Amino acid sequence: MIYCSLQACKDAGFPERKIVIRIAQISDCHLFAEASKSSYGHIAPYESLAKVLQDIAPQNIDLLLITGDLSADGSAASYQHFKDLVIKYGISSHYVILPGNHDSLVILQQQFASSNLWLHYPLHAPLTLANWQIYLLNTKTQGTGGELPTDELAGLSEVLSQQSNYYKLVAAHHHPIPCESWMDAHGWQNGAELVRILQGFDSVKAMVYGHIHAATEVTVDHCRYLACPSTCWQWALQPEFGLSEQGPGYRILNLADSGQFNTEVFRVEYP
Numbered sequence: 001m002i003y004c005s006l007q008a009c010k011d012a013g014f015p016e017r018k019i020v021i022r023i024a025q026i027s028d029c030h031l032f033a034e035a036s037k038s039s040y041g042h043i044a045p046y047e048s049l050a051k052v053l054q055d056i057a058p059q060n061i062d063l064l065l066i067t068g069d070l071s072a073d074g075s076a077a078s079y080q081h082f083k084d085l086v087i088k089y090g091i092s093s094h095y096v097i098l099p100g101n102h103d104s105l106v107i108l109q110q111q112f113a114s115s116n117l118w119l120h121y122p123l124h125a126p127l128t129l130a131n132w133q134i135y136l137l138n139t140k141t142q143g144t145g146g147e148l149p150t151d152e153l154a155g156l157s158e159v160l161s162q163q164s165n166y167y168k169l170v171a172a173h174h175h176p177i178p179c180e181s182w183m184d185a186h187g188w189q190n191g192a193e194l195v196r197i198l199q200g201f202d203s204v205k206a207m208v209y210g211h212i213h214a215a216t217e218v219t220v221d222h223c224r225y226l227a228c229p230s231t232c233w234q235w236a237l238q239p240e241f242g243l244s245e246q247g248p249g250y251r252i253l254n255l256a257d258s259g260q261f262n263t264e265v266f267r268v269e270y271p
Helices: 006-012 045-059 076-088 105-111 150-162 182-186 191-199
Strands: 020-026 063-067 094-098 127-129 132-136 167-171 204-209 216-220 223-227 249-256 261-267
Touching: 020 045, 045 076, 045 249, 063 204, 076 105, 132 150, 150 191, 167 249, 191 216, 191 223, 204 249, 204 261
Parallel strands: 020 063, 063 094, 132 167, 167 204, 204 223
Antiparallel strands: 020 249, 127 132, 216 223, 249 261
């Protein structure tokens, strides 16, 4: 059990003596093998991720959740950069990585311990913290869009019906809810089916994801669908391709034992 301190509970907006799980979500880091390489908006992903991790380090998190596209080129060097930054900024919490469309499944498994990857937490044994379960879904396909196999959707529905004593958070890379922008051409192909399944379970309180390089929130019945900003450049949510002027960012989620949670997006200055 993880009990928050009196001050931590007050800071999170919950009554005293409530279990609070504090999660930092980062996404779409797009690290290159060459640490100094810049891309959209003249942002060097290594440098912007460094600023984000430096901001997260003092926040007393229980879990660092990476929702895909940790790498831009799938290189071993890019993943090593992440591990180096985690050490440099003293991120001592556990972290777990979901794959995005730019990640290499093979290199991820070569570079990280199994406990740091989604594969370690199958549907029947999700990541569990206090009375919350986190379901880690791999939506990576051959292209830029995402999909979850039909049998996995069915499996998710089955396990959600069995685990009635937990509150639940679902995580993936691709966005299951349209963001009404050019990024919907690269969205989750059967995302509507996932949403339909989650509607049937009141214990599912939120779904978090990345991919769209923007912070958005949509509520469908009891579930909040939360997109995380990128730790590098941000996409403009408009019909045509474009960049937003917002800075790199991350999301914090505070989960209480009552099933309540709150969340906030933080931005860092770059350069």
